[in-house]
Amino acid sequence: MTETFLELKDIYKSFGGVQALKGVDLTIRSGEIHCLAGENGSGKSTLIKVISGAHDPSQGEIYIEGSKVSRFSPIQAIEHGIQVIYQDFAIFPNLTVAENIAMNRAVSTGAKIMDWNCAKKLALEAMEQIGARMDPDILVENLSVANRQMVAICRTIINDAKLLILDEPTAALTSKEVQKLYTILRCLRDKKIAVMIVDHKLGEVFEIADRLTILRNGEKISTGLIQEYDRKRFVKDLTGRDISESTYIPSTSDDEVFRVENLSRKGAFENISFTIKKGDVLGITGLLDSGRGQIGDALFGIHPAQSGEIFLHGKPIKIRSTTDAVKNRIAYVPEDRLTQGLFLDRSIQDNTIAASIKKYFIRGRLDERIMFKETQEWIKKIGCVAPSPDPAIRTLSGGNAQKIVIAKWLNTKPALLILNGPTVGVDIGAKYDIHRMLHQLAEQGIGIIVISDDLPELIQNCNSIIIMKNGRIAGTVESSTINETELAEMLSSQ
């Protein structure tokens, strides 16, 4: 039997009048991988901050290795061996791998002299322990996200971590890198280190977790061994509602909405042809450099295609720039919504009307009243959780922000909606809302293209899926005839 490392009893935390945590219990044992799941706003981050000593709970008790601690500070947490790796890793891109790994320890021991040899030795030892291999002299800015994460993990190891908390560690990793990370986490677990990961991706939780705790609205909903859960219970506990995982089957129609013939752009994709009929949701998938994203960029005129023909409702159109695309009522939800799809510091209203501002330019001035009213309607229609059109986008969760990107384009009454990674970083409830919305739009006759590497998402929401390889169409499948494993095999086969 493994021993308990950390125990939280009946933790309450409020900010102003808002209760972020309402009586949460949590037990983490040494030598287990514990998954903390919860949707955005469920209190996950607050709970982590309580554990790392950054927040004082308003009420409740914390026990570490059996003894009660009071007045818990970040320094104390580190002394007790609690280490948190945040999503941005808090590492220095301008310093070498060795220095990044050794730095925290050097600072905490109050060293005055920078000992490069010692730093290198420590770094190599730490990398050895987790089986990572990197040149210790290389600058971190030259590392991939996965390797930066390795550096962050190495740094916690040399600081004698007993509990390692990772906040959404897989968010920016490819599936291969995720596997490597899991190998390392399992190796740490076998060294009797307690590992807690914050995650809400269903597949990943079932793959890596030994035990699971689910939070919702600041309350602990359930906790237990992973074997006690199935997918349905997990989703139910996470979202509080029954979400059916049905596949989308459109009513067949012969009305052509959008057609592409022999579209090519040198170095990106070649001879792409497909047709979207009324009601169709077309999926495009492929590995990272397969050209899947570039097709979206080309159809929206960001990097236009060099040859090939495009037809909208049977009429040939030319797309040489984003202006052309907008003129032809093509809408694009880009892959990186934070930098490409939204004005983060502007209000929900400004973002919602951003693509259709001309509409509100009446008699030489912008009609604030109509803009406000229509934004309110959109917030309701797309199920965005926001009190009013006024808050800045930055204050919204990933799912709600994505809904606003979609609303922005729907407000232009598009004929074709292209979504690149529509639900990356979006939690399950909001994901479901977005999917339902796509189906409704497709039935209304808007052409929908979903570009994604989320295979379950594609199978459930698209009626046909194009598989891209090295810039060419390697195959098209009807999603009703295929399951996730088969699709994954088709993707990775040569």
Next chain:
Amino acid sequence: MNNRIKNFLTTNEMIVVYIIIGLAILIGSVNPAFNSISTVVNLSRTMLVTLIFAMCEMIVIVSGGIDVSFPAIACLAMIATGNIMLKNHIDSVPVAFIMGALIGASLGTLNAVLIAIVKMPSLIATLGVSSMTSGATLAIFGAKIITNLPGKLDKLYKVSLFSYTNADGITYSLTILILIPILICLLGWLLLKFTMFGRGIHAVGGDIRAARIAGFNVKGILFFVYILSGTMAGIAGVTYMILMRAADPSVLMGSEMMVIAAVVMGGTRITGGHGTVIGTILGVTLIALVKNNLIMLGVPAHFQTFVVGLIMIIGTSITSLKAKHVANSVKV
């Protein structure tokens, strides 16, 4: 190993070295008078004060900030030291330097308070301090240039490390003051590379939030950096006064852009976190070479300014293109 050599040959520093060598060969082949020791002596004289400025500016930029107040601080330190010493009949070299350093340090502290505590952007804070300082200098000491420096200061000018007489009987002597920037470069190198404090400056410039999480005293580091910069500016002012045998309350104003250009050309990234002492020395050398010796190519005066700008753009675009290449290259 091959890769290492290749990496070494394409560092920012080496690129500046290539430009310097290319320029030297060009000037030397057009005008053989360039190929003499006198060029080295003249060049080091031109570089002397600029190098002190460049070193403190480099450290500030590495910490993620920028300092444009050093010419004003140096001018004040110069004119104030000269005036006070003359009025009180003090004649001592150490006193001059200590006074200059203290004046610089106090203005550096003002910069530090504005940046680390009031949290003003460093450009605006130092711009304000610069303007205030320069205004106060003229208001208090007037625009008069002091040329009758105290005897010992004036004598120091004539002390040289070595001198050289050419065939025409003109003597070139390398002033002992060159030891000041050499010493500063050496100490700066040790500080940045081998002390935790110096690494902390890099850390703050790389990611200030991560530095705080790692446990660095971020405020302390910023204070140190700006006070150091101010102190160095004060010392540079006194050095300039001795070198030129005069104290001029506004002579250095406007030199900040050239210094920043030299620092950036030496591979220091303006966004912070990257910078080396060697690169800075090379950047200053290049600028000095252009300023001093372009005339030997027969380039008219106005074109010189043009060429300085051109070289700046070429030099810095190489480094920024390299940075872009790093950002886009395949990660390991």
